[in-house]
Amino acid sequence: MRLTCLAPVLCVGWNLIMVAALEPISTGLAVGIAAAVTGFLARYQNVLYYFQECCRPEWISYNKTGLQEDLQKKLFGQHVASQVVFKAVTGFMNNENPKKPLVLSLHGWTGTGKNFVSQLIAKNIYHKGMESGFVHLFTATAHFPHTRDLETYKTQLQQWIKGNVTNCPRSMFIFDEMDKMQPGLIDSIKPYLDFYERLDGVSYRQAIFIFLSNAGGQNIVQVALDFWTAGRQREEIQLKDLETAVSLSVFNNQESGFWHTSLIDKNLVDFFVPFLPLEFKHVVQCGMAEMAAKGLELNATVVDRMARDLNYFPKDERVFSVKGCKVISSRLDFYTD
Template sequence: MKSAHVGLWLHVLSTTAVLVSAFDPFTTTVLVGVGAALSRSIYNYLHENCDHKWIAFNATGLEASLQTKLFGQHIASHIILKAVSGFMSNDNPKKPLVLSLHGWTGTGKNYVSSLIAESIYKEGMDSKFVHVFTSELHFPHASQMDTYKTQLQQWIKGNVSSCAQSMFIFDEMDKMHPGLIDSIKPYLDYYDKVDGVSYRKAIFIFLSNAGGESIIQTALDFWNAGRDRDEMELKDLETSLSLSVFNNKRSGLWHTSLIDKNLVDFFVPFLPLEYRHVLQCAKAAMEARGLKPDPAVADKVARDLVYFPKSERVFSVKGCKTIESKLDFYT
């Protein structure tokens, strides 16, 4: 369909070019203007732009993805759907949306970020309006903190100036140098504009393993008490999680003003995954490869992982992180 449309436009442009030479200067100017407009239309059709054709929130799609693709995270799914849907339906938000996702590796933090991006941007994570920062890659040296702060401010300001509905994902916040993230505090606050730029429609997502211990302890407490994990609510985790993150000296959010000034809208806990969730991950991975889910293979993959506590083998140490490599071995 796309090639057909492009071919039609190119035919119209070539026809316009032929006609231009046959008319008087006034008509020629009009026709050249039409040709230029058509050229812009073709460019905009082929190249991503900051408009509703490329950025349009799909609440139904996000809900479906969270229900069918994210396993064992009923709290995170509920918070993210409500938070993102509410924000995207607000034409005049008072501040950017700031989500801080916490939990052990392999529990779905990065994956959920991609689901959010896919629900907003036509190009998903490949969108030029989605920006990912990885602490150890982009900010590796403590001695260059001042430089990083300036670069980060300029990068965010420049991209939001180009597209107000930009998304910024900060991975490995637990490895970020404390104090760096505070350099963008003004962009996350309740300001109409900062140096002439409004950041109110932007989305900031922080991903961190920090706070994972407190989440796991709560999950273990529920399990030891014989209570189902689905009984857990945000109120059971939120206070201990935010305190744990704020007081963790190894975290990029240690004593940050973002927490102190209540600029993080939601601390989203990701629970440790059980065998049944790993089984779901394995089956989903097989489907993603175009394979028919094999329960026997999924069981082998799930059982091959390391679980804790050691005697009871309740929670997967690495969540679903190594599923893909395990499938390579068993299929």
């Protein structure tokens, strides 16, 4: 649990009063100092909120333009995901009285941008981004590794979410590796994602839940291949071409954390967001962006050579990258050494 924002105010005021009391000055002067401090805090206490993260607009506010630009300029080859994420987040954040939390499920092969998008969402809502105390990341293999402890995990997860939403209604919860999550675990938080106004006095309607999974990736790849084989443009692919197939795939996959989950059959997931397999040109874009992020001099020749040495499929046509942009950072270190 995080301390409330009143803590710095009370501590500053009390410390100043104690200093005044310890100094060899008159009682009248000490009282005067205390009164002045109290008046200052009453009038300018909002200034102190800038020194400790709080569940307030100074620390939590939606940057619509920032998210739109980040998705357009930093996320490559994902026109469907970009559009869906931007509209979903914007609509939710602009709604002063949402009927339920925002629930997004991001699907696709590794290296296509799922984790990156969750970071962009956090960056444009929370002043401290992923470092915010109100953004909570869970990974299946790290936080829920043992099948024998399933019931314990369920209880802990419920307590953790309830405690953090009580502390800050505008909390974000990211669940990575949903394809490795134990079936049944995620159903334990189903009540918090539903259309309840309050549960035990707590409203979850302003919270955001994001699930990341490789499950359904094969279905997405097949659609992309079908479009390519038919000679159709990648940009012609729409959400309607993918969403139903993805949701059915993860619901019926016994190895998925979404297997027969009530989150799906009760329609509590607002959007299943598909991430398409990346092509060579997108890998090059990732490489150039990574060089810029590392502060390196941009070198298209080096990036092109690095991108061509990666694996693609189908084997003969080499259309889609096997690992997307997952290994770009480490590969660039090798090619620029």
